[in-house]
Each structure stands twice: as C-alpha cells, then as structure tokens.
C-alpha cells in the first residue's frame with residue numbers, strides 16, 4: 001500500500017513510497033530485496049528516519065524499514081564485541097548491555113550520537129556517525145565486521161580483511177551498497193565518569209580541549225549561546241567534559257537531570273528568549289558538575305518526537321516550522337576565526353540559531369567517503385526553519401554559507417543532513433564523490449538500492 005513518509009526532525013523530506021516492508025529476520029530482508037528485484041522496483045532502506053536529506057526514502061519505490069530486525073545475536077564476553085541485527089536502536093542495546101544476565105554492565109559502546117537515541121545501528125553505520133568522545137574517529141573504528149545483503153539478495157560478510165573495499169563503501173555509504181543486516185561492534189569496558197562543567201569563552205577553546213585530553217578526560221563538548229543580541233552569541237558556552245571516576249564512586253539515585261518538561265521549556269525559550277534559555281541551561285549544567293555517570297549512560301539523550309507542533313502553537317507561529325541541522329568541520333587552529341565570521345554573518349542575515357555545539361573528531365582513514373578527513377573541530381548548528389519558500393530559502397542560504405566558510409579553511413561538512421550543497425561545494429569537500437557513484441553502479445549495476453538523496457546527486461553530477 002502506498003504510504004507518505006518523512007524524516008523525524010526536519011520533516012522536509014516527504015515522499016510517497018509504493019509500499020513499506022518490515023521484515024524481522026535475515027530471510028525477510030533477503031525476500032524483500034528479491035521481491036524488489038523481481039518487480040524491478042528501486043528499494044530504499046530506513047532505520048530511525050533521522051537523516052535529513054532523503055537518504056532513507058525513494059519516492060515511488062519500496063521502503064525497507066529495518067527496525068524489526070533488531071535481535072542481539074551474540075555477546076563475546078572475552079573479546080568485548082557484540083553482534084546485533086542492524087535495526088536495533090541504542091536504548092535496546094544499552095538495556096541489553098546493562099542487564100545482569102549479560103554481564104551486568106561490564107561492556108559498553110564507545111560512542112553514539114547525542115541528542116537522540118531511537119536511531120538504529122544500521123543508520124549509524126551508513127552515515128558513519130560520531131558522538132562527543134574527545135579522542136575517537138567516527139564509528140567505523142568501532143566496527144569489526146558487517147553482514148550486508150547485496151543487490152542479488154545474498155548476505156556478504158565484509159570487514160577490514162574480507163571484502164575490504166565493500167566495507168569501506170558500506171560504512172558511510174548511505175544504504176546504497178546493500179542492506180546492513182548485522183554488525184559486530186567493538187565494545188569498551190564500561191566505567192564510571194565524572195562530569196566537570198565550566199562556563200567559558202570560545203577563546204582558547206582548543207587549548208582547553210587539549211588540556212582536558214592530557215588530563216585523561218574521555219568525552220566533552222562546548223554548547224554555545226545562541227542570542228545574536230548578546231555579546232555571548234556563539235562565543236560563550238557550557239564546556240562539559242567527563243573524566244574517569246573510581247569504580248566505587250557513588251551514583252546516588254536522584255542525581256540532577258532535566259525532565260521531559262524541562263526540555264520542552266528549554267526548547268520554548270530557545271525560540272522565544274535565547275539568553276534566558278542559555279542562562280537556565282548553563283545553571284543546570286553547572287549544578288551537575290561532579291555528578292557521576294556510566295560512560296555509556298551519559299551519552300543517552302531522549303528526543304521529543306514532533307516537539308515543534310506544540311511549539312508552533314505556543315509561539316503562535318503563522319506557518320509550521322522545524323529545525324534543520326548541519327555539521328561543519330574546520331581545522332582546529334581555525335575554529336576561532338570560523339566562528340567569529342559565522343557570528344558576524346548570522347547577525348547580519350538574522351539567522352535563527354536554536355542550538356549548537358562544538359566537539360572534536362580524530363581522522364577517519366578507513367571509509368571511502370570520509371567526512372573526518374583530518375583531526376577537525378566539529379561545529380553543529382540547529383537552525384529554525386519555517387516551512388515556507390522564504391524560510392527554506394533562508395536556511396538553504398545559511399547552510400551554503402557555512403559550507404563555504406568551512407571548506408575555504410580546508411574543512412568539510414556532514415552529508416547526513418540537508419542536500420542543499422551546490423555541485424562545487426560537494427566536490428570541494430568530497431572530491432571522490434563521482435568515484436563513489438561509479439563504485440555504487442559497479443556493486444549494484446541495476447541500481448536496486450536508491451534514495452531521493454542518491455537520485456539528487458546522480459543528477460547533479462550527470
């Protein structure tokens with residue numbers, strides 16, 4: 001049955017698909033691929049539907065929703081790896097690893113995305129995501145191997161030693177090389193960490209990050225102020241980092257945490273009174289300095305589905321709106337000038353920043369289409385985007401400006417968000433993109449795996 005689908009956060013990627021298939025096993029995934037092949041239909045693959053450039057949908061095609069393919073296949077207690085079906089989402093993996101019958105929390109994942117949990121491992125692999133670790137490359141480094149159902153419906157194991165090229169293409173390959181059926185993830189020993197928070201200026205931020213790393217901190221980020229009317233705009237932030245704590249450090253029940261209602265209040269203020277939002281957020285974070293977390297637990301962050309519908313009502317918005325995200329990368333030593341230029345431009349053009357953060361990434365030397373080409377600073381902007389021609393045009397322009405500001409400094413941007421980059425911008429950050437498309441056709445000559453995102457770039461580069 002035809003169905004209208006859309007992404008969760010921006011809601012800007014509506015597509016009518018011919019049908020949605022929801023297999024719950026390897027055989028089911030194979031049957032879905034075989035059926036699309038027999039009927040000569042394009043097939044798109046989705047997980048949590050959080051990507052924002054139409055990577056997970058193909059208008060008029062078949063949609064394979066992987067979320068029911070979500071079992072844990074095996075935990076290797078000795079080696080510290082876990083094999084899971086790729087439709088599993090982080091809360092289920094977290095619960096499994098924490099359960100007393102599975103070792104009671106001896107092992108943890110090293111990193112996951114922040115700000116949302118109901119994302120699948122398949123989605124994480126296909127975008128090659130990262131979290132707020134201070135010294136890690138993207139998640140490819142945590143992947144031991146994959147089982148990929150290819151365009152002929154056959155399962156193929158790939159890793160650094162078996163079919164290494166396919167491995168490098170599938171990780172960060174946006175579902176264009178097959179359906180990731182399962183993944184063997186490298187785990188790390190679960191440990192306790194202490195959150196240490198200061199509110200500080202962006203000046204000298206990289207040196208401050210370096211100092212944290214030298215002192216053994218494992219995770220951290222800098223969440224900046226977003227009120228363009230304030231001197232603090234993009235330049236003052238909540239710098240919160242996490243260092244190892246003793247195994248017997250107490251974690252009392254009732255540690256301070258934001259409730260869902262607190263989050264909703266902050267989201268409202270982030271739109272209506274940005275300085276107040278920052279003041280409250282900073283006060284909350286400062287009050288949690290010294291609290292103890294598990295190394296995986298502090299990475300969890302509930303996402304409120306459809307929060308913007310209620311916000312639009314509260315704000316009396318004349319048109320529906322959502323937020324659109326972008327992530328930019330710049331050489332660390334150029335972070336200060338990049339942010340100063342962005343602040344001036346966003347003030348000039350009245351860009352509405354709702355939320356933003358700065359993190360670090362280590363270089364990815366393993367995937368075919370790496371975004372972490374170097375040891376970059378990562379700057380994330382969540383922009384309010386009204387769903388009108390003018391609102392979309394403004395966000396489109398702001399994001400293109402950001403891409404230029406990053407790439408002119410030797411940086412790059414993340415492909416998992418919008419697809420508003422120009423051809424020149426795409427090729428500047430991803431010069432191997434035409435070869436990536438050629439490899440796609442080599443592995444999938446009938447172009448069984450397609451998406452609106454793929455079709456856009458195929459056309460752009462034709």
Ligand SMILES: Cc1cc2nc3c(=O)[nH]c(=O)nc-3n(C[C@H](O)[C@H](O)[C@H](O)COP(=O)(O)OP(=O)(O)OC[C@H]3O[C@@H](n4cnc5c(N)ncnc54)[C@H](O)[C@@H]3O)c2cc1C
Pocket residue numbers: 009044045046047048049050051052055056066086087112113114115116118119120121122123124126127128129130131173174175176178179180181303325416451
């Ligand atoms: C609020 C929010 C916060 C975010 N935070 C971060 C962050 O901190 N760090 C970060 O790196 N990213 C972040 N992202 C981006 C997000 O991690 C990626 O877009 C990710 O791919 C989404 O996973 P998903 O399960 O929702 O996949 P979907 O959006 O459904 O799909 C994404 C891509 O993965 C492919 N795919 C999914 N499952 C499979 C499979 N089993 N086999 C083959 N292909 C598959 C799809 O075809 C598509 O190309 C965030 C996004 C949002 C909206």
